[in-house]
Amino acid sequence: MASGENPDQPRQPRNLQGLLKFAMEATKSEDAPNAAQFQPLDDERRRFLEEALKSLTVDVVQELEKSMNVLLNNESDENAKIDALETVTDFVEDIDTANDFFKVGGFVIIKPGLESSSAEVRSRTLRLIVALAQCNPFCQQHLLELNILPKLIELLADEVTVAQDAVSAASAMVRQYEPCAKAFIEIGGLECIVKCLQSDNEKVCIRSSFLMVSLSKEYAPVMDKFIKLNAIECVLAWIELSDRKLEMGLSALSTLAECKEGVQRCRTDSTLKEKLDMIIELGQGKDRFWAPTDVAQTLLKLCYSGEQDGADR
Numbered sequence: 001m002a003s004g005e006n007p008d009q010p011r012q013p014r015n016l017q018g019l020l021k022f023a024m025e026a027t028k029s030e031d032a033p034n035a036a037q038f039q040p041l042d043d044e045r046r047r048f049l050e051e052a053l054k055s056l057t058v059d060v061v062q063e064l065e066k067s068m069n070v071l072l073n074n075e076s077d078e079n080a081k082i083d084a085l086e087t088v089t090d091f092v093e094d095i096d097t098a099n100d101f102f103k104v105g106g107f108v109i110i111k112p113g114l115e116s117s118s119a120e121v122r123s124r125t126l127r128l129i130v131a132l133a134q135c136n137p138f139c140q141q142h143l144l145e146l147n148i149l150p151k152l153i154e155l156l157a158d159e160v161t162v163a164q165d166a167v168s169a170a171s172a173m174v175r176q177y178e179p180c181a182k183a184f185i186e187i188g189g190l191e192c193i194v195k196c197l198q199s200d201n202e203k204v205c206i207r208s209s210f211l212m213v214s215l216s217k218e219y220a221p222v223m224d225k226f227i228k229l230n231a232i233e234c235v236l237a238w239i240e241l242s243d244r245k246l247e248m249g250l251s252a253l254s255t256l257a258e259c260k261e262g263v264q265r266c267r268t269d270s271t272l273k274e275k276l277d278m279i280i281e282l283g284q285g286k287d288r289f290w291a292p293t294d295v296a297q298t299l300l301k302l303c304y305s306g307e308q309d310g311a312d313r
Contacts, residue, residue: 060100064097064101064106067084067085068104068105071109072109072112089124089128098131099136102138102139107146109125110129113125119162123165126166126168126169129143129152129172133172144179149189152169163196163204167193167204170211174215176218181215181218181222185222193212193226194230194231197231197235202244209252210248212226223259223262226256232253232256232262235249235253236249236272239272239276241278250279250295254295257303272303279296
């Protein structure tokens with residue numbers, strides 16, 4: 001035994017078999033009270049475990065750079081680019097890797113991806129932006145400097161699958177990062193979001209409504225702007241039991257009805273109170289919690305309680 005080694009500690013592994021034995025010794029206190037039995041690995045199991053161990057030691061930066069090369073190569077076909085974007089997106093879900101991706105020059109792939117002739121490549125690039133920007137001020141700042149917000153707004157009018165991802169990308173960039181939110185507002189982002197509330201596509205509507213609610217809660221003047229843009233009138237059309245956007249619509253109205261003007265606009269729909277009463281009644285008759293019930297009760301209280309004209313904020 002080498003000098004200084006603790007005889008009570010298992011010997012450090014020197015090969016695959018030793019690694020397995022080391023792991024089993026280290027965790028044997030957690031096992032059932034039976035003696036461990038070690039047997040030689042057959043070739044098939046050895047190969048499987050060797051491949052598994054290799055997969056745990058990926059050089060992330062190398063993989064990112066390989067994907068970047070694919071995306072920047074004009075000879076790469078659509079499928080290769082989609083696979084490369086998926087690889088990068090998987091890696092940058094980790095915030096440290098997202099920051100490293102910027103540091104190795106990875107953001108150079110974003111503009112070409114957004115301008116690709118392939119709708120799927122555009123969508124995958126937008127999803128990459130979501131992964132990079134989500135709750136990450138460092139990447140939000142550098143994405144803002146890339147000046148892609150105008151392109152994201154343009155893509156809101158793209159085909160449906162791209163538009164859905166464009167809303168999500170804009171949302172990830174502007175939420176909880178005031179410089180992006182300010183830039184988004186200055187180039188007409190709020191007007192575009194209200195237009196998206198009128199989309200025939202459910203996901204575009206719901207994601208736009210989520211962004212509207214988030215911005216309204218973060219910035220009071222933004223709520224006033226959405227109200228003036230007739231966002232409430234757009235969402236009131238969703239308050240139907242048969243509408244799959246019902247819950248999101250109730251949530252949006254509950255947020256916008258936290259001010260006097262919002263309450264007054266909600267009350268212009270003469271059928272709203274009756275609909276809310278019906279939603280609440282149906283919820284009480286269900287065996288389990290029905291999500292719209294609580295939000296409907298909140299909206300009913302805001303719009304039709306004793307303070308019928310709404311409370312000043």
